[in-house]
Amino acid sequence: MAASPTPRPKLPEAPGNPAAAALAGLQLPLPLAVAYSGGADSTVLLLAAARRWPGQVQAIHVHHGLQEAADAFEAHCRSTCADLGIPLQVRHVHAGHAPGESPEEMARVARYQALANGAREAGLQAVLLAQHADDQVETLLLALSRGAGLPGLAAMPPVFQREGMVFVRPLLLLSAQAIRAWLGEQGIAFVEDPSNADTAFTRNRIRHVLLPALEECFPQYRETFARSSRHAAQAQELLETVAEEDLARMGGTPAITALQRLPRARQGNALRHWLRKAHAASASAAQLEELLDQVADCTTRGHRIRIKVGAGFVQRQGERLQYEAGPAA
The missing domain is CATH 3.40.50.620 (HUPs)
Structure with a gap:
């Protein structure tokens, strides 16, 4: 049986x-x-x-x-x-x-x-x-403390x-x-x-010190902060669409002359997107500003561009920018 x-x-x-x-x-x-x-x-x-x-x-x-x-x-x-x-x-x-x-x-x-x-x-x-929701607020506050852009604020x-x-x-x-x-x-x-009780970690200090204060001052902070993050996410999605369209018109990789025709903020948006999507690299604000300055000054064939970003370098190759990562950089 x-x-x-x-x-x-x-x-x-x-x-x-x-x-x-x-x-x-x-x-x-x-x-x-x-x-x-x-x-x-x-x-x-x-x-x-x-x-x-x-x-x-x-x-x-x-x-x-x-x-x-x-x-x-x-x-x-x-x-x-x-x-x-x-x-x-x-x-x-x-x-x-x-x-x-x-x-x-x-x-x-x-x-x-x-x-x-x-x-x-x-x-x-x-x-x-x-x-x-509390984790989401902590993440947003950490991003604000680091001066993050829209991806962080999302x-x-x-x-x-x-x-x-x-x-x-x-x-x-x-x-x-x-x-x-x-x-x-x-x-x-x-x-x-x-x-989780160790306030040596920044996230824990936010949880145990900042969140109780927010609760007292702004009882609806979870909902309002979440709304702000959603707005940031929507704005970031729009910027990514614009960057993809700009890069597509350049043939997929940044072309110096085509970049120079764009407003500076739009240049920066295209370059950030290209670095992040194509090379998993993130430029700091200072690195991006330096790169944009070099693109603006690039008016002769002999102008050299080579700027450290992440684990590699952005450099000029003819009329385009390329990213060289790792040991080869």
Whole structure:
């Protein structure tokens, strides 16, 4: 006699999950993954996604190994997913960084690579990320503190592609307070990352010092800041369209004479777009101004242009600009 199949664990009812409304209207390619750290935000998202798309959701946990609690985080995720009957994939990464590189940025890059690879290997079509409204405000304030342009002020997009995978942030209008309040009411366990309390990190200082002050002075700041970020994103999209049209008229790469016919701001827009899209390079404000000055002064065949940008150089090759990256530079 054949053994009876093991019954699938039933998800808790847990009514009122604030993430459920955010997912209700989404039409996403299935099956999909939730980036599950074990923290409050990803816990709420995982529970809501598993109810929204039964049997179509998996969890991916990225183990960075950057702190002593990492093994405990993994154990919690394994236990929770086993209890809920949600398939879990654990990806171990080693996010080393070179001198001068940000360890946080390198960890972020490694995390996205791990999530994309894990989802692709499991045949999944998208990855849900649990960043929320407070994370969006923190990102915007960080961008302002660095004098960022429109791409920075646009903060985090709700949908984007990276490493060949679709990533979706459905909780960008949901506050951290609403998430934690609901988990507390339901008695649902989650892990606390001890590094989140370390105010040596700028993002944590914003979270613990600036956000409470904003809450007191401007109670609607999450909504208004999000609106400003959306405006910035729309403006940036328009600028990218203009840059693509300008470069297309030049044959795809910057032509010096054609650039000189454009207003200076439009020249800068085309050059930034070309560097970012074609070469994954980002010019600082000073580098771009120097490059624009050199383009303006380039009136003779012998005028030489060679300016450091990112890991390489922008230089003149005949009547065009080219980017030479890496060791060859």
